[in-house]
Amino acid sequence: MRLVLTAVVSGLVLLAQPAQSQTYPTKPIHILVPYAPGGIADIASRIVGAKLTEAWGQPVVVENRPGGNAFIAMGAGAKAAPDGYTLTMATVGDVAITPALFKEMPYKWDDFAPIGTISDAPMVWAANANTPYKTVADMLAGAKAQPGRLSVGSPGNGSINQIVLEWTALNTGTQFQHIPYKGGAPAAAALAGGDIPFAILASSSAGPQVKAGRLRVLAVTGARPSKFNPEWPTLQSQGVKDVDASNWTLLLAPKGTPKAIVDKLQAEVAKILAMPDVKERFAGGGVETIPSTGAELDARVRKTAQQMAVIVEKAKIKPD
C-alpha cells in the first residue's frame, strides 16, 4: 500500500513539474540583491525586472539585503525554495572572491543553479591628472623606484578592484600601498581631489572626471579594450601579463529549481539583454550586457574563482 502510494505521489510530482513550469510564473518573483540601492547589481535587477514584468505580467520585486559581505542575501538566496520565485543577483566578487577570503561561508557556488551572466562593467586604472604618471610604464617605474610608497585607492578590501592591484603587483614584481575606501564614489573623489595618486575605479565613475581634466586613465583592466572607450589601452597591452578583470553580474536560482524554469528564465533574460533599449540603458552607465547560458556562467565562475584564490593567497588579501 505504502509502495503504491509512494509511486502515485512521485508520479504526481513528475507530472506536476512540467505543468508548473509551463504556467510559471503565477505569482510575483523576488530578486535578492546583496547591495544597497544604486549599485550595478541593484540597477541591473531593476532594468531586467521591469522587462520580465512586461513579458510575463507578474511583478518582479527587487529586495535589497545589503551587508555582511553579501552573506545575508547570498545565504538567503541559496536556501530559498527552489521554485523560481526567489532569484539572486550576485556580482563576480560574491561567487569568485569571497569564497577565497572566508573559511566559513553560509553558501557555496554549488548551492545555486546558474541562470546566466547579465552585465559587464569595465574598470580602469586611473591617475590624478596633476601627477607625472602618463602611462602604465611610468607608474611601474615609479613603483620600482619607491617600493610600497605609491598609494592606490579602491572601493574596499577584497573588492575586485583590489584584486587587480595585487594581480598587477604580483605579475610585475612591484609593490603599492593599498588604500581602501567605503565604496567607489569616495575613492573617485579622493583621486579627483589629489589625496591619492592612483585608484582603480569603475570606468563610469572615472569617465566624467577624465573629461573634466582631473583624472587620466592609464589602462582598462580587462583583456580587451572597452567598447565605449576604445582609446584606452589594456593593462596587458602595456606589459602587465595575464591581468583580466571586470565587474560583472550574474543571475542565480537556488539549486534544485526545475530545469524547465531555469531554462525559461535563461531564455527570457537573454532575450531582454539583447533588446536595443535595454542595451542603451546599460550603456548609459558604461556597462555592456552579456547574455549567456547557465553552463557558460558556471564555467566562467569556476575559472575565475581559481584565479582569484591564487591571487588572494599570494597577496594575503584580507576580507572587508
Place this chain on the structure above:
Amino acid sequence: METLGNLAFGLGVALTWQHLIYCFVGCFLGTLVGVLPGIGPVATVAMLLPFTFGLGPAPALIMLAGIYYGAQYGGSTTAILVNIPGESSSVITTLDGHQMARRGRAGPALGIAAIGSFIAGCIATLVVAFFAPPLAELALKFGPAEYFSLMVFGLIAAVVLARGSVIKAIAMVCFGILLGLVGTDVNSGTIRFGFGQPELTDGIGFVALAMAFFGITDVVANLEHKDKSDVYGERLGRVLPSWEDMRVSFWSIMRGTALGSILGILPGGGALLASFAAYMFEKKIAKPPRTFGEGDIRGVAAPESANNAGAQTSFIPMLTLGIPSNPTMALMIGALMIQGIAPGPQVMTERPELFWGLVASMWVGNLMLLVLNLPLIGLWVKLLAVPYRLLYPAIFVFCCIGVFTVDAKIFDIYMLAGLSAVAYVLFKLDCEPAPLILGFILGPMMEEQMRRAMMINFGDVTIFLSRPISAAFLIAAAVMMLLIALPALRAKREVAMQE
C-alpha cells in the same frame, strides 16, 4: 548677471506643467516617507527608479530630488511629535522640538521647522546657483586630514550639547564611539565585536540606535508617571508660530542656513553635521532668555534650517563633480546614467536645461512643501490628542516596522530591544543621548579618516598641522576645550581662595 539669466531659463524649464506635476509628486511622496517611519528616501527612490525609465532626464531628476528634500521636511515632524528622529539629521530637532510639543507648543515647533526650512531652502538654492563650481572645488580640498580634524572639532563641540554634567557628556561621547566601532574596519578589513554574527559585520544600525534612545526610551520613561490622563490633549495650544516666535527665530534661521549651506557640500554626513553645528552654535550665542533643552524655539529653527540648507547644497558635489554625497544621491546618479547622462562637470554646459531646471525646481519644490505642510500642522497636532494607551503601542509598532524595513532583517529588531534596555538604564543615570549619537556617527568616521591620512602619508603626523584647513579645525577645537574647561577651573580657584 549671467547666473540670473540662467536662473530665469531654469524657471522656464521648471514651470512647465509636466515638471510642476513631477515636482509636486516628488515633494508629496518625500513628505509622506519622511513622516512614515520605516520607508526612507533611499527605498522610495529605488522603487521609483524603473518608473523614471520612461520619463526624460529632467522630470526624473526633478521628481527624485523632490523626494529627497521632501523627506527632510517630513522627518522633523515625527521628531517633534513623538520624539522619533526619522533621519539622522533630525536627531537634534528632538531635543527642543519634542520638549516644545510636551509643553503644548507642537504647532509653533512644526511651523517654525517648515518656515525655517523654506527660508533655508530658498537661500541655499541661490547658493547652488551662484557658487556651485567654487564650492565643489572646496569640497575636493577636503582630504582625510581635513575630515579628521573636522570630526575632532565636532566631537569636542558635542560636549557643549549636554544640558547637565560635562563628565557624563564626555562619557556618552566615548560610549557612542565604542558602539560605532562594532563592525568591519574599513582599513584592515578586520571584524570587531562581531561575535560571529553576519548581521553585526556592518555594525549597529543607526535607525535602531536612534529609535531605542529616543522613541522607545521616551515612551518607557513616560510610563513611570502615575498620571495616565491624556496629557498633550489639554494643551494643544496655537497651531502656527506667533510673530514673536518668528522674530526670535529669524537670526537663528539665518545662521543655521549659513552653516548648513557650507557643511552640506561635504560628502558623507554633511547635513547631519550641519544640524548639530547649528544647534551648538545657537546654544552658545543666542540672546537670553535661553531655555535650550526645555523647548527653546531657536533650538528647532536653527538645526531645521541647517539640515534643509545642507540637503540643497549636497547637490553641488553631485551636479558639478558627479560625486554622490549620500546613498540617495548615488541612486539619482544611477537614474541619470540609465538616461544616458554621465553626471559630472560637463552636465552644466552640455545639458543646461537639466542643471538650471533642477536648481529652479528646488525653489519651486520648497514653496510647494511650505504650502503642503503648513495646513497639515493642524492635523498633526490633533494627533497628539490621541490617548496614551493608543499612542504608545503605535509608537512601539512604528519603531519596529521602521527598524525592520531598513534592511529587512529580524535581527535588527532584537538589536532595537537590546539597545532600548541600555538606553533606559542610561536615561535613569541622567546620561543624555545626543552626545552618544554624535560619537556613534563621528567616531568611526574620525578613525577611518585618521588612519587613511596616516597610510597615505606613511605615518607622518605633522600632516594634520601642515594642511591649513585641518590646522584651523584643530585650533578651534583646542579653543573650545579651553572654553569648556575654564568655568570649572575658575570655580575651583574661587573655592580655594575662600579657604
